Amino acid sequence: MDSRSGRGRNPYELTDETPVYVISIAAQLSGLHPQTLRQYDRLGLVSPDRTAGRGRRYSARDIQLLRQVQQLSQDEGINLAGIKRIIELENQVAALQQRVAELSAAVEGAAVAMQQREAQVHASYRRDLVPYQDVQHTSALVVWRPKRGE
Numbered sequence: 622m623d624s625r626s627g628r629g630r631n632p633y634e635l636t637d638e639t640p641v642y643v644i645s646i647a648a649q650l651s652g653l654h655p656q657t658l659r660q661y662d663r664l665g666l667v668s669p670d671r672t673a674g675r676g677r678r679y680s681a682r683d684i685q686l687l688r689q690v691q692q693l694s695q696d697e698g699i700n701l702a703g704i705k706r707i708i709e710l711e712n713q714v715a716a717l718q719q720r721v722a723e724l725s726a727a728v729e730g731a732a733v734a735m736q737q738r739e740a741q742v743h744a745s746y747r748r749d750l751v752p753y754q755d756v757q758h759t760s761a762l763v764v765w766r767p768k769r770g771e
Contacts, residue, residue: 636680637680637681637682637685638680638681638682639680639681640669640670640678640679640680640683641678641679641680642678642679642680642683642684643676643677643678643679644658644659644669644676644677644679646679647669647677647679647683647684647687650684651684651687651688651691652688652691653687653691658677658679658687661687661690661701662677664701664705665705666686666690666701666704666705666708667679667683667686667687667690669683686708689708690704690708693707
């Protein structure tokens with residue numbers, strides 16, 4: 622299932638990833654010129670989905686990213702190559718965080734399954750058997766003396 626295009630979901634459900642804005646609206650919402658959006662697409666900074674006729678369709682997430690690119694460029698003075706690297710690293714961190722969450726859930730599931738299996742094993746013990754306990758052997762000497770008059 623492609624989460625970006627929304628395949629496998631209700632086609633009428635709108636999310637931050639739903640591509641709905643044409644380039645002119647995306648430019649207005651982001652405060653950028655449409656030509657800037659085209660340049661960012663060519664550079665791979667913000668790559669919107671495409672329609673069957675190859676028209677760009679921007680999502681709310683794309684517009685947020687356009688604003689972030691503009692802020693990094695204008696306010697922080699970072700060049701576009703640096704911004705592209707920042708975006709790639711942020712995406713990599715997000716993917717790794719998602720993977721850690723998936724692995725943590727798998728470990729948690731395995732721990733629960735192991736505890737359930739352990740409980741089954743303990744429940745299967747025969748109750749007439751006495752568990753073996755290892756006796757500690759020491760070199761202590763005990764002297765027994767009977768009491769007088771016994």
